[in-house]
Amino acid sequence: MLVFTLRRLSLFIFTMLLLTLLSFSLNFLFPGETIINLTGAINATPSQLIELNDAYQTHRNIFWQYITYLSHIINGDLGLSMASQSDISTEIVTLLPATIELSLVALFIAMFIGIPLGFLAAIKHNKFTDNLILSLSMLGYSIPVFWLGLLAILTFSISLGWFPSAGQISLLFEIKSVTGIQFIDILLSDSPYKWQAFIDATAHIILPACVIAVAPATIFIRLARTSMIEVLETSYIRAASAKGLTFQQIIFRHAIRNSLIKIIRHVGLQFANLVTIAMVTEVIFSWPGIGRWLIESIYQRDYTAIESGLLVLSCFIFIVHILTDFIYAALNPLARGNKYGAR
Amino acid sequence: MNYRKFITISLLSLLLLTACNEEGKLSLSERSVIYCAEGSPETFNPQLVTSSTTIDATSNQLYDRLITYQGNKNTLSPALAKSWHVTRDGKKVTFYLRKNVVFHHTDYFTPSRFLNADDVIFSFNRALDVEHPYHLVSGGHYPFFQNIGLSKVIDKIEKINDYTIRFHLSHANNSFLANLATDFAIILSAEYAEQLTKQKAKSDIDTHPIGTGPFKLKEYRVGSLIRFYRHEQYWREPAQIEQLVFDITPSNTGRLTKLLAKECDVAAYPIAHEKITQHNDLRLEAVTALNVSYLGFNVNKAPFDNKLVRQAVNYAINKKTLLEAVYQGKAEMANSILPKTSWAFDQSIPKQEFNPVLAKRLLTFAGYSKGFSMDLWVMPIKAPYNPNAITMAKLIQSDLKRINIKVNIISNESNTFLQRLKHGEHQSFLLGWSAEHPDPNNFFTPMLSCSATQTGTNNTFWCNQKYDAIIKKALQTTNINQRKKYYAQAMAILTQEVPLIPIAHSKRYQARGNNVIGNILAPFGGINFYPVTKRNLTHKKTAIEQSLPRKRNNTLNTGVN
Secondary structure, eight states, X not given: OHHHHHHHHHHHHHHHHHHHHHHHHHHHHSSSOHHHHHHOOTTOOHHHHHHHHXXXXXXXXXXXXXXXXXXXXXXXXXXXXXXXXXXXXXXXHHHHHHHXXXXXXXXXXXXXXXXXXXXXHHHTTTSHHHHHHHHHHHHHHHSOHHHHHHHHIIIIXXXXXXXXXXXXXXXXXXXXXXXXXXXXXXXXXXXXXXXXXXXXXXXXXXXXXXXXXXXXXXXXXXXXXXXXXXXHTSHHHHHHHHHTOOHHHIIIIIIHHHHHHHHHHHHHHHHHHHHHHHHHHHHHTTOOSHHHHHHHHHXXXXXXXXXXXXXXXXXXXXXXXXXXXXXXXXXXXXGGGOOTTOO | OHHHHHHXXXXXXXXXXXXXXXXXXXXXXXXXXXXXXXXXXXXXXXXXXXXXXXXXXXXXXXXXXXXXXXXXXXXXEESSXXXXXXXXXXXXXXXXXXXXXXXXXXXXXXXXXXXXXXXXXXXXHHHHOTTSTXXXXXXXXXXXXXHTTHXXXXXEEEEEETTEEEEEESSOOTHHHHHHTSTTOBOOOHHHHHHXXXXXXXXXXXXXXXXXXXXXXXXXXXXXXXXXXXXXXXXXXXXXXSEEEEEXXXXXXXXXXXXXXXXXXXXXXXXXXXXXXXXXXXXXXXXXXXXXXXXXXXXTSTTTTXXXXXXXXXXXXXXXXXXXXXXXXXXXXXXXXXXXXXXXXXXXXXXXXXXXXXXXXXXXXXTOTTOEEEEEEEOOSOOSSOSOHHHHHHHHXXXXXXXTEEEEEEEOOHHHHHHHHHTTOOSEEEEEEEOSSSOTHHHHXXXXXXXXXXXXXXXXXXXXXXXXXXXXXXXXXOOHHHHHHHHHXXXXXXXXXXXXXXXXXXXXXXXXXXXXXXXXXXXTSOBOOTTXXXXXXXXXXXXXHHHSOOSOOOOOOOOOO
């Protein structure tokens, strides 16, 4: 396990180095002056500019510039947003938790709906239920998320009035941000309207989370279906059924556990996809997350924000990948010895 | 077995959740109002601006004025001043302030005294006195005060005692009181200003406001929300709603969606009016704004120096189609320059008829039987009184074609347009006027008086001594019925002379859920959330009130003129 951990760690470090190299080179590729792209200080006075040049060591060669850039990042200094002139790292710290919260809820919804449906399809392999679930998943996969989001608002917010259409929580509730994750903050707060706020926040998250969950859920359906079919064809299942176990016992005791292991490996991969979908959904549902912020930065040509946003988001996705790898390895001892890229 | 346990636990917790909800009796949303506003305010001090978005968010919510307008006819009534007195020559105006008026108590300021004369003097001197220590804080622009030249009207402001102040005017001016009742003439706290001077944070006076109004500022997030809490020690009964939130939603569809999804209780400037009226639990409201859009003639240039020609054009224009096509019915037809909501409006003014035959006959009388060709100047921008001047010009073009008048539409960028209008280079033009306060003089003098031809607000260059004498007399009298008679005479002259053709008074729209009760839109523009309550709240309140004796007896004060 130690070797496995070390391997993942080194992979993480090298990937992060490459990513920072990319974002560092973006400063030279974006239009405008490099030092301003780096720091976002568009209104800097000449003396401030000299200080900044000094801080980023622009007079030395490119290697040292990169090293100073890295040290700034490690110290949490991501520069200022060109559009609002506020500190990017504080903005990201306040926005990222909202995205994590939304993505996690969406992931759980996708798993709780997708995996059982996939199993069901596998058990009823090549029957009507299987075909129905497969075609539904095909449909869900091919609907563009921005359209689905609007459709969901039209139906569930406007026509039926079940769920709110925008934001994270009704503006009436004043919840102090402690962790940034809304639900935890609500539970921590001493507001007399705690439970009302909790219910309200739940109502707010359901619609966007479901919209995000649709595409990954369809993928989970297929994954769960294939892995269950594979498992059901293995010899140990046949042996179990020969021993006289009922079909239910076989499924619940043997098949589900073994096929779940294969799916978990893909959860991490799906997470990247999910965050991309979440970014679009955040715009539609006015969710105060990092995706909406990043898309707005792109509109405003806020290069410093784009660069740091990309860096933080990719770092976050990578961490999730590694975490799922660990879970997979913990569940499946066979995986621990695998080399990079090997199966 | 595990599954069953899980299900029971989750069901139990759900039960607990709903139980908790019922315990709170009236939920927070039933005690608060969310208003979907169209934009962020620039500042929290209405003295500094004229933009309606800022005025909406600040003036009536955070502050009070010495006197205020009341009722549909916009009569002046007491506010922070419990009464006032004007001397016979009209040059001294004395205000007697209400005692026990408390300023907002917030995280950043705790008042130690009641409102007194110092606060009033501070508020006015800040805007009027160029050397006042707070005059230049936040830029030193006080557009309303500067436009009406209040510093020239007021000679000095004298403190008689802590609760009495006297304004010494340079000349009798009847719209002076009306100006003091506008949304701009608010009262700030001098004590707060002192505190800020000590803290060296003078500019906070406009960003962290302290007033005496029914709500106090709790939180402002730029581009996102403004949160107000009820001012519990308000000098009237405290507002019925506890919390007022402005949800800043610049997108029109965004506001509509939030309204339909019940995320806001009230929405500003709604689109898709039919959609809103279809819903049983939503209501669409409108007030006629105090403005007028008109077609003006340059009476110095032929052929419009001839009254008959102007009358002919008036008969030839079909205002009804203009209202439908340009305003989509969201405006009221104008019979005169004054909107019908003004107290001075004279009901006996005849509605202008659309009569091309008569128009043609008038033209023949005037010697233009073969018609003529004219230039019509328009501004290609959207104005509050005219959403689409070009379309309006095209419709007028086709109307006038029927009586053989050929119209050339000349569209100019707004700055050049106004500059060239001032120099009188035009023949006729489409423009409008928005009043700052509901006093009728705000229409009659700047739009059509002789002196206004000099200052550039009267671009018709129509100068009628009789009309001028009448509106001057109207300004000098204090008898409201007499004033009304004078303005009726002035309007009769305008109907005869037609220096301009009033076309429409546009309306301001607002949509709200049916559970929100109380007037929000002021009759002359602006919004006020003080009288607002929610349906469940009133049920509960009346039940409590019946069981309890009333806490406070508000004496009704009337102004002494």
